[in-house]
Amino acid sequence: MKPYAEVIGDPIAQSKSPRIHRFWLDQIGMDADYRSFHVKPSDLAAYFDDRRDDPAWRGCNITVPHKLAALDHVADPGDVRGSIGAINTVFRGEDLRWIGTNTDAAGFHAPIAGLDLTRQPVCVIGAGGAARAILFALSKLGVGRVTILNRNPLKAAALLATFGLKGDALPLTAPVPPARLLVNASTLGMTGQPPLTIDLAPLPEDAVVYDAVYAPIETPLLAQAHDRGLDTVDGLEMLVGQAALAFELFFGVEAPRTRDDELRELLLA
Incomplete structure (x- = not known):
């Protein structure tokens, strides 16, 4: 065989x-x-x-x-x-x-290896297995405050503590902070899953929006980022x-x- x-x-x-x-x-x-x-x-x-x-x-x-x-x-x-x-x-x-x-942590980091995130604010959506790998990678990059948006903020707060990151754990309904990097580490927006309803207006012009979802490739989150002229990374690159x-x-x-x-x-x- x-x-x-x-x-x-x-x-x-x-x-x-x-x-x-x-x-x-x-x-x-x-x-x-x-x-x-x-x-x-x-x-x-x-x-x-x-x-x-x-x-x-x-x-x-x-x-x-x-x-x-x-x-x-x-x-x-x-x-x-x-x-x-x-x-x-x-x-x-x-x-x-x-x-x-x-291998998710290295896969996540590769597309943004040239992005200097030292002391820069980051926002992560989700607190599951993919988020763990992403937060682990971020903890090695010397990022600034990390905001996690999640259905269960207590679970998100525990992850901040686990990876030694300073920041805030907020519900999904909270507004996005003015982050340099925003990462969707949840399944929201994936085909067959609930949509990710979020407003990217608070992000600065040099922000990068990274969606780990790869089905579809052009998620509503990335479409909104493209409409704003923001740099993006799609889920295929991490995959x-x-x-x-x-x-x-x-x-x-x-x-x-x-x-x-x-x-x-x-x-x-």
């Missing part, structure tokens, strides 16, 4: 990960596969139990709502639980253990960045990034 990896979540139909990984596998001529698999929260333990006995399984990417719960089913030698607190990738380590890690790191963990070779423009066209088709 050919080696394979997959992405799991609930829902999962929106995932573009199979297209990304299959594109790269085709480019390098590797006889392997990458697929999606629908896993409900009640079936997560059974999923890992089934896959452990499959020698062809190279691991999986993890999307909502399993990024926290999956930690209970894999080894954590890098103490991701104690740092980010959520995983998005499981792979086989050298000692044959299944290891959990998180491809984190996928490249996972691809190497699964298949033992670097993802061929020289044809990213062609890959993007494929994902947008």
Whole structure:
């Protein structure tokens, strides 16, 4: 049986990960596969139990709502639980253990690596698994005050404390602060999810709006930012960045990034 990896979540139909990984596998001529698999929260333990006995399984990417719960089913030698607190990738380590890690933080940072956020105010929407990775990355960049908008402000306040960030935890209905960077780390605005209702008027002219949602690519949030002439980063950039790191963990070779423009066209088709 050919080696394979997959992405799991609930829902999962929106995932573009199979297209990304299959594109790269085709480019390098590797006889392997990458697929999606629908896993409900009640079936997560059974999923890992089934896959452990499959020698062809190279691991999986993890999307909502399993990024926290999956930690209970894999080894954590890098103490991701104690740092980010959520995983998005499981792979086989050298000692044959299944290891959990998180490639979201690096995937998030790559598109804004040239943006100086030192002591700059940031606003993050959401407090789930993706937000944990994003806040972890922000904590390493020396940002200024961080405002988290979330349905449950208490949960958001706990995350600020976890990552040693100064700022405010406010409900989703609160106005956006004049942030240099605004990041939607929630599923709001995703196809099949509730819309993200937000007014970007308070943002300064040099603000960057970053939406981690990639289905659709042009979310209402990004459309509003474009109407204001603000710089934007869409969810595809973060998705491809984190996928490249996972691809190497699964298949033992670097993802061929020289044809990213062609890959993007494929994902947008």
